[in-house]
Amino acid sequence: MKVFEMLFSEEFLFTSIQLTIPILFAALAALISNKAGILNINIEGSMSVSALIGALISFFTQSYFLGILGGIVTGILMGIILSYCAHKLKTDSILAGVALNIFATGFVVFLMYAILGTKGDTTNAPSYVIPYIRIPLLKDIPIIGVLFEQNLLFYIAIISVIFVSFFLKKTKIGLHIKAVGYNSVAAKSVGISIEKTQFIALIIAGALAGLGGVFLSMSYLSTYNSGMVAGRGFIGLAAEAMGAGHPFLTMLFAYIFGIVSAFAINAQTALNIPYELLNTLPYLMTILALVAYSIKRANPKKGKQIGGKDEKSLGK
Helix, strand or coil, X not given: CHHHHHHCCXXXXXXXXXXXXXXXXXXXXXXXXXXXXXXXXXXXXXXXXXXHHHHHHHHHHCCHHHHHHHHHHHHHHHHHHHXXXXXXXXXXXXXXXXXXXXXXXXXXXXXXXXXXXXXXXXXXXXXXXXXXXXXXXXXXXXXXXXXXEEEHHHHHHHHHHHHHHHHHHHXXXXXXXXXXXXCHHHHHXXXXXXXXXXXXXXXXXXXXHHHHHHHHHHHHCCCCECCXXXXXXXXXXXXXXXCCCCHHHHHHHHHHHHHHHHHHHHHHHHCCCCHHHHCCHHHHHHHHHXXXXXXXXXXXXXXXXXXCEEHHHHHC
């Protein structure tokens, strides 16, 4: 009974939403990158550096807006570096992303020590927390009322899903991004610049990753610590893969990952299971989700093939 009470409580819904937000931003960043034909492994590192920069700027300026802006700019810079490595230095984008993630791991520690004299967290320099928006009357609805008293970045995340869907379907650059990712040779033959298009995609992805990072250090917690991203960038990649490139499906799978993470936290008091085992659930689900996705891709439904892909996929 304790488990059911936990699953259908306002506290559980609130926690699952909070844990979904950074995963959703990471998943949207992965979606934009993949649509342009780039597997963006750098999302994890971008979130980590953005979380620290956003937290530090918000502390020194006492402005959450400048903190968010700093995180976005940092994410964009990480995207530009990845683009430079892939297009100008001609390195493999996956290897460049792995290298940037390793760089981020050391860079955040160096930056904390250089500015604050600490190596693990920014406890002595707490972030200026992003405010919550509480909508009158709606917030008083039982259980689902928690949807209407959420952090500002929750609403930005929902708007981002709608924006990404509209952007890819209705704008010229969005269609170019999909064309480059679908068939770069054909896109180039009609005058679309592959490098420019992928550069724009990585900038947008970097901005989204930056938002995911600042949420962690300026809302979910009021400080930054070097392990706070905790694989959420990679979980976002899994959510995007399960969503098959659809923004709203990607949001759904990001929320499922958020539910699993919330269960792992809340079940520690409801179940007599070691918390070390419960903490593996989000990562175990990531592995299972990717296995299921791989099996699905290996056994596609029969249909007309155009250029090696299902005809239906052309409309995505």
